Amino acid sequence: MARFTPHTEEDVREMLDVIGVETLDDLFADVSPKFEGELGLPPALSEYEALRDVDRLAKENVSGLPIFLGAGAYDRIVPSTVGAVISRGEFLTSYTPYQPEISQGTLQSIFEFQSIISELTGLDVSNASVYDGANAVAEAALMTARLTKRDPKVAVSRGLNPRYREVIETYRVEVVELPFEDGTTNFSEVPDDASGVFVQSPNFFGVVEDIGAASEAAHGVGALCVAVCDPISLAVLEAPGNLGADVAVGEAQPLGMPLLFGGPYAGYMATDGKSVRQLPGRICGETVDKDGKLAYVLTLRGREQDIRRAKANSNICTNQALTALAATVYTALMGPEGLREVAELSVSKAHYLADRLRASGLELRYPDAPFLWEFVVELPDVKRANEALLDAGMVGGLDLGDGGMLVAVTEKRTKEELDAFVGVVADAG
Amino acid sequence: MLDNLIRTKGREGRRGYTLPKNDVGETDLRKVLPKEALRKEGPRLAEVDEPTVVRHYTNLSRRNWGIDTNFYPLGSCTMKHNPRANEVAANTPAFAGLHPLQPEAQAQGALKVMHELQGFLSEVSGLPAVSLQPLAGAQGELTSILMVKKFFEDNGDDGRTTVLVPSTAHGTNPATASMAGFAAKEIGLDEHGCVDVDELREMVDGTTAALMITNPNTCGVFERNIKEISDVLHEAGAFLYMDGANMNANLGRMRPAEAGVDVMHFNLHKTFSTPHGGGGPGCGAIACSETLAPFRPDPAVERDGDIYSFVRPAGSIGRVAGFHGNFGQMLRAWNYIKMHGPDLRDVTDMAVLNANYVRARLGGTYGVPYDELCKHEVVVQPPKGMKALDIAKGLIDHGYHPPTIYFPLVVKEAMLIEPTETESKETLDDFVGALLELAESNAEELEEAPAHAPTRRLDEARAARQLKARW
Numbered sequence: 020m021a022r023f024t025p026h027t028e029e030d031v032r033e034m035l036d037v038i039g040v041e042t043l044d045d046l047f048a049d050v051s052p053k054f055e056g057e058l059g060l061p062p063a064l065s066e067y068e069a070l071r072d073v074d075r076l077a078k079e080n081v082s083g084l085p086i087f088l089g090a091g092a093y094d095r096i097v098p099s100t101v102g103a104v105i106s107r108g109e110f111l112t113s114y115t116p117y118q119p120e121i122s123q124g125t126l127q128s129i130f131e132f133q134s135i136i137s138e139l140t141g142l143d144v145s146n147a148s149v150y151d152g153a154n155a156v157a158e159a160a161l162m163t164a165r166l167t168k169r170d171p172k173v174a175v176s177r178g179l180n181p182r183y184r185e186v187i188e189t190y191r192v193e194v195v196e197l198p199f200e201d202g203t204t205n206f207s208e209v210p211d212d213a214s215g216v217f218v219q220s221p222n223f224f225g226v227v228e229d230i231g232a233a234s235e236a237a238h239g240v241g242a243l244c245v246a247v248c249d250p251i252s253l254a255v256l257e258a259p260g261n262l263g264a265d266v267a268v269g270e271a272q273p274l275g276m277p278l279l280f281g282g283p284y285a286g287y288m289a290t291d292g293k294s295v296r297q298l299p300g301r302i303c304g305e306t307v308d309k310d311g312k313l314a315y316v317l318t319l320r321g322r323e324q325d326i327r328r329a330k331a332n333s334n335i336c337t338n339q340a341l342t343a344l345a346a347t348v349y350t351a352l353m354g355p356e357g358l359r360e361v362a363e364l365s366v367s368k369a370h371y372l373a374d375r376l377r378a379s380g381l382e383l384r385y386p387d388a389p390f391l392w393e394f395v396v397e398l399p400d401v402k403r404a405n406e407a408l409l410d411a412g413m414v415g416g417l418d419l420g421d422g423g424m425l426v427a428v429t430e431k432r433t434k435e436e437l438d439a440f441v442g443v444v445a446d447a448g
Numbered sequence: 449m450l451d452n453l454i455r456t457k458g459r460e461g462r463r464g465y466t467l468p469k470n471d472v473g474e475t476d477l478r479k480v481l482p483k484e485a486l487r488k489e490g491p492r493l494a495e496v497d498e499p500t501v502v503r504h505y506t507n508l509s510r511r512n513w514g515i516d517t518n519f520y521p522l523g524s525c526t527m528k529h530n531p532r533a534n535e536v537a538a539n540t541p542a543f544a545g546l547h548p549l550q551p552e553a554q555a556q557g558a559l560k561v562m563h564e565l566q567g568f569l570s571e572v573s574g575l576p577a578v579s580l581q582p583l584a585g586a587q588g589e590l591t592s593i594l595m596v597k598k599f600f601e602d603n604g605d606d607g608r609t610t611v612l613v614p615s616t617a618h619g620t621n622p623a624t625a626s627m628a629g630f631a632a633k634e635i636g637l638d639e640h641g642c643v644d645v646d647e648l649r650e651m652v653d654g655t656t657a658a659l660m661i662t663n664p665n666t667c668g669v670f671e672r673n674i675k676e677i678s679d680v681l682h683e684a685g686a687f688l689y690m691d692g693a694n695m696n697a698n699l700g701r702m703r704p705a706e707a708g709v710d711v712m713h714f715n716l717h718k719t720f721s722t723p724h725g726g727g728g729p730g731c732g733a734i735a736c737s738e739t740l741a742p743f744r745p746d747p748a749v750e751r752d753g754d755i756y757s758f759v760r761p762a763g764s765i766g767r768v769a770g771f772h773g774n775f776g777q778m779l780r781a782w783n784y785i786k787m788h789g790p791d792l793r794d795v796t797d798m799a800v801l802n803a804n805y806v807r808a809r810l811g812g813t814y815g816v817p818y819d820e821l822c823k824h825e826v827v828v829q830p831p832k833g834m835k836a837l838d839i840a841k842g843l844i845d846h847g848y849h850p851p852t853i854y855f856p857l858v859v860k861e862a863m864l865i866e867p868t869e870t871e872s873k874e875t876l877d878d879f880v881g882a883l884l885e886l887a888e889s890n891a892e893e894l895e896e897a898p899a900h901a902p903t904r905r906l907d908e909a910r911a912a913r914q915l916k917a918r919w
């Protein structure tokens with residue numbers, strides 16, 4: 020019998036009688052072609068045995084070491100409260116809040132998530148999340164085409180996370196590459212038929228870009244400016260909405276989501292009030308119930324696939340509600356000061372590390388470019404440095420394949436770890 | 449109007465979390481960043497203490513229903529029990545702390561989980577190749593259709609401009625076809641609610657890239673002509689894609705490959721019990737034939753002896769996710785399948801038993817437009833003069849999450865009931881009892897329902913008219 024099924028043989032017998040068939044097989048009389056063999060899967064394990072396998076495989080990963088990898092996913096502190104809230108069954112085991120009367124918990128938490136994203140980005144409306152940062156970027160690319168009524172064509176530089184760019188391309192949007200010099204993008208020559216201009220800040224190499232210049236360039240050719248921002252950075256950097264960006268998107272993973280080998284994370288998207296009808300995905304709005312009591316409900320549903328079908332803004336249905344809730348709880352715990360402190364700690368530690376590396380004779384690739392917590396250090400042999408780091412019990416930075424190592428430093432790293440990193444890298448170099 | 453948002457519960461200067469002290473000396477942001485880049489006004493966020501945060505979100509959760517609290521027969525969504533062992537698996541520190549860009553050699557455990565899960569899904573579908581990367585069902589659809597598109601492009605066949613979609617299809621199907629750059633053409637149904645094969649024969653031609661079929665379809669009826677349908681498509685050089693959201697009806701009873709399916713998606717968050725989380729995250733893994741395998745997203749996991757690695761399939765459509773997909777959901781589904789093995793067939797048997805039981809018990813009082821064997825779900829209609837919406841809201845007062853309503857679109861006042869296999873006969877009897885009672889109730893009074901939920905019916909038009917989507 021199936022493991023999580025309550026039925027006894029008598030239950031099954033009684034139910035088959037009511038249905039008017041003899042056997043369970045009869046319930047599949049209409050199925051053709053039938054599969055009549057046994058599934059070639061390993062024999063069923065008890066919970067205890069299955070979890071023992073989980074532990075066994077977990078040991079085959081290198082884990083528990085200080086991590087200097089970033090490049091779109093960051094090893095940040097996740098407060099215990101986040102996990103406690105999102106494992107509440109009422110949140111965990113519910114689905115899309117189509118029945119608002121019994122989904123106010125999810126709906127209000129989405130409303131709070133949207134509010135947080137609006138506050139951070141300086142843009143009026145946010146959606147309830149999309150799959151991840153890369154998909155937020157790709158959806159934004161499509162959105163610029165709808166809003167400008169142009170063919171989807173976006174201008175990006177190497178400063179955009181290459182994985183984001185790849186997803187844009189998978190979505191069949193034309194990509195034009197802007198020049199990238201000394202760590203920042205040159206926006207002076209944007210094609211005049213572009214639908215969007217993308218600026219990631221801090222960019223893939225950790226450098227803070229000029230969102231104002233990007234938006235001026237975009238608006239100059241009638242395109243939209245899309246800013247791609249790490250939400251933690253927005254605690255200290257000017258909100259993209261205040262710098263002329265029309266759309267802001269990004270990866271919400273740094274807000275309380277474990278690394279978990281790449282997901283689930285959550286993508287966020289925000290835009291100004293006039294563009295809201297072109298946002299993909301769900302939007303939660305405030306309203307009242309029959310008694311005039313304030314309540315929340317999914318709104319502007321005419322944009323979505325279940326209503327508009329082939330003409331919908333996007334096919335997205337299930338999004339990342341639970342991880343968006345994690346971001347909401349994380350931000351509540353941190354507050355504006357806590358977020359700023361996370362950012363400042365990371366900046367302090369990253370700059371300490373960069374200074375120490377320089378002092379040991381190594382060079383940063385973009386020595387004059389402003390950065391927060393991620394930077395590129397030039398090494399004679401990145402691969403060897405990473406091997407040496409692993410031997411010393413650390414996970415090194417991203418090997419860029421061109422002599423550069425992209426190093427990320429979060430609030431989790433201690434002085435001791437940073438000093439050890441310098442020691443190993445300087446030696447291996 | 450007074451709201452109850454987290455932001456109203458704080459006071460300037462309160463903090464909910466203490467961070468480690470700065471042990472390296474402070475870097476002044478003003479010294480390392482240009483002045484224009486610095487934020488002038490801080491975000492207006494809640495300033496609250498941890499106890500307040502816990503109480504706020506705990507109380508919010510109590511205004512929500514989940515499978516844990518109530519029977520939740522939401523058709524097409526497979527709201528089955530979510531085993532807690534899956535959560536333990538996904539929260540294992542050596543997985544939770546793994547960075548997606550750690551070299552493969554440092555992530556062999558994770559890669560092995562992915563490789564095994566690929567194998568499990570391959571076995572369940574009969575299809576040889578799998579990609580776990582799509583982040584939800586709709587993205588699995590898009591991935592599949594983009595793979596079909598890439599196949600034709602790489603074969604120099606640029607005349608394939610349409611994708612056929614039955615009128616019963618979930619909204620994500622036509623939306624996917626459009627997003628992939630195809631014209632979505634709707635195809636009609638026969639008297640069983642299944643794809644009309646005669647119409648199909650007329651519609652299929654050299655412009656057809658694929659048909660998107662859902663099996664069992666969204667009426668809960670098995671598409672009994674699926675083999676013939678795939679033959680028609682294959683003769684025209686087109687592909688059969690299967691929306692596998694309803695795989696809970698097929699495990700160990702039908703394998704899509706044997707029905708001629710070329711590519712399909714799974715919803716791990718339905719069939720394999722990963723929690724729905726209030727609307728995600730999901731995982732929309734796909735499985736496909738050898739012909740389409742080279743077009744899978746980058747990367748797939750391969751095994752060489754004892755070594756697992758990521759590889760880019762030769763003609764890959766590219767990436768559909770930033771990293772490797774929703775790995776946490778993969779771990780959960782993998783654990784679930786390991787706890788079932790070949791007994792997965794019992795899951796399907798019990799799911800189908802439960803749905804047919806509800807069908808048999810409701811028939812006579814509720815309309816059953818396709819009153820024949822159903823699979824894991826059944827579509828019914830309220831008695832004459834009553835609305836699906838009112839019955840749904842009435843069910844809330846009886847303590848049941850309503851079924852899916854007004855979908856599939858082809859059935860008027862549709863109520864799509866999917867009990868799943870994890871519900872007992874007693875629960876189903878009580879639920880049927882409630883529906884039978886509601887059928888007798890005064891239609892006008894029912895318009896007042898729900899009366900015992902956290903809120904009453906909402907003014908949905910107002911939410912759109914006076915959009916307020918933030919504090």
Ligand SMILES: Cc1ncc(COP(=O)(O)O)c(C=O)c1O
Nearest residue numbers: 336337524584585586618693730
């Ligand atoms: C039949 C069907 N197809 C596709 C989907 C889309 O799946 P997802 O919501 O995971 O994107 C759903 C469910 O939502 C569905 O019921």
